[in-house]
Amino acid sequence: MELLAANFHSFINTALPLIKAPVICTILAVVGGVLGYFYGPYWGVRKVPGPPALPLLGHLPLLAKHGPDVFSVLANRYGPIFRFHMGRQPLVIVADPELCKEVGIKKFKYISNRSIPSPIASSPLHQKGLFFTKDSRWSTMRNTILSVYQPSHLAKLVPTMQEFIESATQNLDTKQDLTFSDLSLKLATDVIGQAAFGVDFGLSKPKLEKVCAKQEDDQVQEFINQHIYSTSQLKMDLSGSLSIILGLLIPILQEPFRQILKRIRGTMDWKVDRTNQNLSSRLDQIVEKRMKEKERGSKDFLSLILNARESEAASKNVFTSDYVSAVTYEHLLAGSATTSFTLSCIIYLVSGHPNVEKKILEEIDLFGPRDKIPNAHDLQNKFPYLDQVIKEAMRFYTVSPLVARETSAEVNIGGYALPKGTWVWLALGVLAKDPKNFPEPEKFKPERFDPNGEEEKRRHPYANIPFGIGPRACIGQKFSLQEIKLSMIHLYRNYIFRLSPKMENPLEFNYGIVLNFRHGVKVQVIKRE
Numbered sequence: 001m002e003l004l005a006a007n008f009h010s011f012i013n014t015a016l017p018l019i020k021a022p023v024i025c026t027i028l029a030v031v032g033g034v035l036g037y038f039y040g041p042y043w044g045v046r047k048v049p050g051p052p053a054l055p056l057l058g059h060l061p062l063l064a065k066h067g068p069d070v071f072s073v074l075a076n077r078y079g080p081i082f083r084f085h086m087g088r089q090p091l092v093i094v095a096d097p098e099l100c101k102e103v104g105i106k107k108f109k110y111i112s113n114r115s116i117p118s119p120i121a122s123s124p125l126h127q128k129g130l131f132f133t134k135d136s137r138w139s140t141m142r143n144t145i146l147s148v149y150q151p152s153h154l155a156k157l158v159p160t161m162q163e164f165i166e167s168a169t170q171n172l173d174t175k176q177d178l179t180f181s182d183l184s185l186k187l188a189t190d191v192i193g194q195a196a197f198g199v200d201f202g203l204s205k206p207k208l209e210k211v212c213a214k215q216e217d218d219q220v221q222e223f224i225n226q227h228i229y230s231t232s233q234l235k236m237d238l239s240g241s242l243s244i245i246l247g248l249l250i251p252i253l254q255e256p257f258r259q260i261l262k263r264i265r266g267t268m269d270w271k272v273d274r275t276n277q278n279l280s281s282r283l284d285q286i287v288e289k290r291m292k293e294k295e296r297g298s299k300d301f302l303s304l305i306l307n308a309r310e311s312e313a314a315s316k317n318v319f320t321s322d323y324v325s326a327v328t329y330e331h332l333l334a335g336s337a338t339t340s341f342t343l344s345c346i347i348y349l350v351s352g353h354p355n356v357e358k359k360i361l362e363e364i365d366l367f368g369p370r371d372k373i374p375n376a377h378d379l380q381n382k383f384p385y386l387d388q389v390i391k392e393a394m395r396f397y398t399v400s401p402l403v404a405r406e407t408s409a410e411v412n413i414g415g416y417a418l419p420k421g422t423w424v425w426l427a428l429g430v431l432a433k434d435p436k437n438f439p440e441p442e443k444f445k446p447e448r449f450d451p452n453g454e455e456e457k458r459r460h461p462y463a464n465i466p467f468g469i470g471p472r473a474c475i476g477q478k479f480s481l482q483e484i485k486l487s488m489i490h491l492y493r494n495y496i497f498r499l500s501p502k503m504e505n506p507l508e509f510n511y512g513i514v515l516n517f518r519h520g521v522k523v524q525v526i527k528r529e
């Protein structure tokens with residue numbers, strides 16, 4: 001027994017150091033790897049000021065506490081450039097017009113791509129659109145799309161837009177509350193459906209007038225429901241699917257977990273995946289059919305892209321059919337929610353400001369009789385007060401309060417050297433509420449954008465940039481402004497609106513990739529004689 005004990009001791013004394021060394025090395029390597037994984041992105045930008053961040057969660061608790069106002073709170077505390085940790089990922093937030101100019105224009109060649117946030121990382125359909133493509137693929141795609149966005153093409157869309165607007169808003173019910181934001185989403189989706197695919201979804205037509213067969217109607221409705229579901233699941237906080245939450249906290253686990261979860265019936269990942277697959281296959285069918293058409297004409301975005309693609313070798317290689325589907329879908333996505341949100345905000349704000357409403361009615365009535373339809377030139381030049389109202393409403397409620405960009409080389413911004421791969425986000429929503437550029441920012445005052453006014457002359461030219469900035473700014477800006485103005489002119493020629501007593505005050509929002517109403521904008525409709 002004693003011999004056994006002695007042997008055991010001598011074994012421990014000689015073998016343990018040999019075993020210990022590799023074990024300790026392994027533990028150290030694992031700890032180093034974990035620390036490097038979680039703190040590596042932080043290390044590169046540690047000199048940029050910001051509040052202390054919790055491991056894993058980063059500053060998400062601050063987002064939960066303040067909502068999106070968190071960025072204004074942090075800008076007040078830390079200045080125009082600061083760090084915000086979305087889970088493990090630090091964002092360098094830029095909240096100053098001059099610095100936005102530096103990022104978006106002056107140093108664009110080092111910051112021309114977008115970072116891909118976790119909700120998009122799990123959605124291949126969204127990644128292949130113009131918004132998230134990178135480098136030379138992006139520039140080829142953007143040039144091709146720009147070529148089909150000529151003012152002459154936009155001008156030709158006026159009658160189509162007008163037709164949808166008239167049919168959506170004829171005989172609005174004056175006896176009960178109208179959820180205007182639902183109506184405007186249907187209208188914007190119909191307009192962009194026609195402009196993007198050449199397809200009439202028929203959503204905004206009054207029910208009795210719908211001519212399509214019941215089955216076709218159901219299919220359209222299902223497509224749109226899927227589109228809305230797929231969009232509203234792109235959450236930026238911790239209320240998204242499990243894989244999106246993991247993407248925020250431990251990105252390396254997002255894709256493996258998504259692959260597993262999408263196979264488990266009933267999980268949110270399963271639903272999102274099914275929806276995306278359905279949407280993709282429907283879009284692929286539309287694209288495939290249109291590709292085969294010899295005489296496809298040039299009336300809609302999809303046909304124009306396909307025509308441009310066939311005439312240029314560079315575009316053909318870049319615009320494979322999956323990318324064509326993605327950019328066409330992206331138009332539906334980017335063009336409907338944003339435009340509809342903006343139009344609803346205008347109706348909401350004007351309803352609560354009779355002095356603004358009075359000036360709008362005067363300007364619109366002065367243009368001419370109700371059946372005189374403005375053309376593209378009229379829209380641009382004859383409604384200066386509407387321009388001010390739209391700008392002010394977009395400042396007041398910025399639909400896209402953050403714009404995502406990423407550095408492709410080391411670059412100095414605001415005195416900080418930011419390494420390659422840094423996520424730089426422009427805080428358009430913070431700029432829009434900065435009292436230096438917008439005195440009394442919580443007041444709705446369209447006159448602040450009067451080109452002859454002192455406030456407008458004094459303001460930094462990039463203080464109000466709801467469509468973004470530089471070569472990567474919104475491609476649909478003119479399209480949506482044309483639609484919004486035409487809608488306002490038609491609406492205010494025929495109606496005025498008052499807020500429903502059922503409306504919450506202040507307005508409440510959901511925060512996804514873009515802002516959305518939590519309960520909708522509800523109004524009472526009054527017909528003008």
Ligand code: HEM
Binds near residue numbers: 131132399404467480
């Ligand atoms: C009120 C309406 C809209 C607002 C406020 C808005 C806002 C924005 C913003 C802030 C960006 C990012 C710009 C940047 O990085 O500097 C953007 C990009 C984009 N928007 Fe819009 N948008 C609107 C309507 C539309 C419409 C109608 C379309 C399509 C017809 C559209 C298509 C796009 C696309 C494709 C991009 C990506 C551009 C790129 O990365 O090259 N948007 N939009």
